Amino acid sequence: MQVNVTNKPTALIILFGATGDLAKRKLFPSIYRLFQKKNIEKFAVIGVARRPLTNAEFQENVKDSVQTFADSHENVDDFVSHFSYHSHDVSSSESYIELKNIADKLDEQYDLNGNRIFYLAMAPEFFGTIAEQVKAQGLTDTTGYKRLVIEKPFGTSFESAQELNVQIRTAFSEDEIYRIDHYLGKEMVQNIEVIRFANAMFEPLWNNQYISNIQVTSSETLGVEERGRYYETSGALRDMVQNHLMQMVALLAMEPPIKLTDEEIRSEKARAFRSLRPMKKEDVEAFFVRGQYDEGTVSNSLLPAYRNEPSVDSESNTETYVAGKLLIDNFRWAGVPFYIRTGKRMDVKSTKIVVQFKDIPMNLYYSKEPEENVHPNLLVIHIQPEEGITLLLNAKKNGNQMQTKPVRLSFSNTSIDRMNTPEAYEKLLFDSMRGDATNFTHWDEVALSWKFVDIISEVWEHTKDETFPNYVAGSAGPKCADNLLEKDGHFWWPIENLEIDN
Numbered sequence: 001m002q003v004n005v006t007n008k009p010t011a012l013i014i015l016f017g018a019t020g021d022l023a024k025r026k027l028f029p030s031i032y033r034l035f036q037k038k039n040i041e042k043f044a045v046i047g048v049a050r051r052p053l054t055n056a057e058f059q060e061n062v063k064d065s066v067q068t069f070a071d072s073h074e075n076v077d078d079f080v081s082h083f084s085y086h087s088h089d090v091s092s093s094e095s096y097i098e099l100k101n102i103a104d105k106l107d108e109q110y111d112l113n114g115n116r117i118f119y120l121a122m123a124p125e126f127f128g129t130i131a132e133q134v135k136a137q138g139l140t141d142t143t144g145y146k147r148l149v150i151e152k153p154f155g156t157s158f159e160s161a162q163e164l165n166v167q168i169r170t171a172f173s174e175d176e177i178y179r180i181d182h183y184l185g186k187e188m189v190q191n192i193e194v195i196r197f198a199n200a201m202f203e204p205l206w207n208n209q210y211i212s213n214i215q216v217t218s219s220e221t222l223g224v225e226e227r228g229r230y231y232e233t234s235g236a237l238r239d240m241v242q243n244h245l246m247q248m249v250a251l252l253a254m255e256p257p258i259k260l261t262d263e264e265i266r267s268e269k270a271r272a273f274r275s276l277r278p279m280k281k282e283d284v285e286a287f288f289v290r291g292q293y294d295e296g297t298v299s300n301s302l303l304p305a306y307r308n309e310p311s312v313d314s315e316s317n318t319e320t321y322v323a324g325k326l327l328i329d330n331f332r333w334a335g336v337p338f339y340i341r342t343g344k345r346m347d348v349k350s351t352k353i354v355v356q357f358k359d360i361p362m363n364l365y366y367s368k369e370p371e372e373n374v375h376p377n378l379l380v381i382h383i384q385p386e387e388g389i390t391l392l393l394n395a396k397k398n399g400n401q402m403q404t405k406p407v408r409l410s411f412s413n414t415s416i417d418r419m420n421t422p423e424a425y426e427k428l429l430f431d432s433m434r435g436d437a438t439n440f441t442h443w444d445e446v447a448l449s450w451k452f453v454d455i456i457s458e459v460w461e462h463t464k465d466e467t468f469p470n471y472v473a474g475s476a477g478p479k480c481a482d483n484l485l486e487k488d489g490h491f492w493w494p495i496e497n498l499e500i501d502n
């Protein structure tokens with residue numbers, strides 16, 4: 001269903017998990033930016049968590065968060081006056097009634113038309129209970145819209161995701177559910193569609209006749225930090241591949257949607273997932289490799305091995321690195337490998353997509369200077385930290401001989417628009433308030449991506465990787481990831497050499 005998208009949304013946001021890390025680092029600063037830009041005016045927030053806090057104490061926490069994580073600090077007192085707090089254990093049905101009373105009061109006070117966002121920034125084990133309770137206790141009986149914004153991970157396998165989906169669907173219909181994948185809120189991830197579908201020079205080439213392979217890299221310098229308990233049962237495959245990396249692959253591989261509506265775009269992404277060649281257990285080893293970081297020295301500090309991080313098993317078999325090859329068995333992509341890789345404690349923090357074009361059929365320049373191999377054309381989409389596009393072409397070297405040199409055409413997104421692009425969470429929160437679900441994941445996409453990764457998890461859970469730990473903290477990852485491409489006659493383009501030239 002296409003929802004009526006409004007530009008100045010009003011809403012009461014009921015934020016479950018309001019004392020947590022995500023709320024502090026991402027959500028409060030994002031709501032603040034929307035307020036500062038006057039994108040939202042009539043709004044109120046109820047923070048929900050167990051610890052006892054007064055409204056004033058909670059507002060002080062929100063103020064701290066804005067002062068630490070947002071780039072401007074004006075009107076903060078006015079901003080935090082929109083926040084209330086309700087101490088409440090979400091697994092007990094009792095205090096939902098009190099929550100409803102607070103919600104109704106704020107609805108009237110701020111003239112919010114009964115519009116409600118239930119934002120679940122909590123561990124997934126609570127998602128089903130909260131959805132059921134807000135319905136049972138009448139919080140969803142409202143005159144305006146009701147929407148459920150739900151954080152990842154959405155389950156830990158297809159089966160668990162399906163159970164969770166059934167639970168939340170008792171209270172919310174599919175078009176009221178906004179499953180967050182914050183990569184879909186990143187400016188340059190949203191730009192993938194525009195680069196592909198708004199440029200006559202790319203779309204005709206966007207297929208197996210002209211593209212040799214596509215590489216998607218998301219590397220992090222951070223380790224697992226304080227999230228060892230969660231990460232031990234997740235690993236990089238469930239934490240990053242099932243969602244962020246596969247979403248980027250879908251955007252790169254999908255067919256042009258007939259319209260730019262959420263339904264059309266999400267159904268094209270789901271079709272791309274349906275075309276993925278399913279993994280067979282016996283093929284996992286040939287298509288996917290894993291790694292786990294060992295201790296390493298970065299800027300003269302010794303960083304611990306994953307197995308020595310808090311709440312991590314000293315013999316853990318959990319992967320902190322994944323590289324893999326995906327094949328899309330459709331007319332457009334047959335034969336083109338999509339390589340993906342992601343890891344924690346790597347040498348650089350960077351997310352990039354490299355589209356490598358095929359060599360031209362006959363190259364006039366090889367014969368003259370065989371050592372001067374002509375560089376393949378590359379399109380590099382820089383997702384973060386820098387945002388932009390680089391096109392690597394070949395041009396003539398200055399001078400009399402006919403030799404070539406690679407040249408770069410670069411576009412830096414931020415310097416062109418002369419503004420900082422909005423944070424992913426800011427955009428997604430705004431979209432959920434406006435009723436635009438385009439950049440949220442539909443159940444079909446979630447189900448298909450879980451089915452794909454479940455086979456890999458099953459194999460990995462049952463085979464201990466005796467090489468772990470197999471890469472040093474602060475390095476470029478394990479050697480097995482290079483072998484994966486070498487077998488196909490390819491190599492990973494070194495992301496640190498592909499920066500944007502301004």
Ligand SMILES: NC(=O)C1=CN([C@@H]2O[C@H](COP(=O)(O)OP(=O)(O)OC[C@H]3O[C@@H](n4cnc5c(N)ncnc54)[C@H](OP(=O)(O)O)[C@@H]3O)[C@@H](O)[C@H]2O)C=CC1
Nearest residue numbers: 017018019020021022049050051089090121122151152153
């Ligand atoms: N942090 C991040 O960078 C990211 C987080 N996410 C996801 O966001 C969600 C939240 O993560 P994060 O903020 O890091 O988690 P935290 O552990 O920091 O916060 C959990 C929150 O839940 C509250 N809580 C826990 N149990 C209950 C309960 N029984 N009743 C009411 N409140 C409860 C806690 O407050 P109290 O103890 O006071 O009850 C706290 O506010 C998770 O699903 C996570 O996977 C997704 C992407 C990134």
Ligand SMILES: O=C1O[C@H](COP(=O)(O)O)[C@@H](O)[C@H](O)[C@H]1O
Nearest residue numbers: 152182218220222239240351384
């Ligand atoms: O969802 C997650 O993403 C972050 C990486 O996000 P980014 O925007 O900084 O690239 C990752 O650290 C975390 O483990 C994962 O849960």
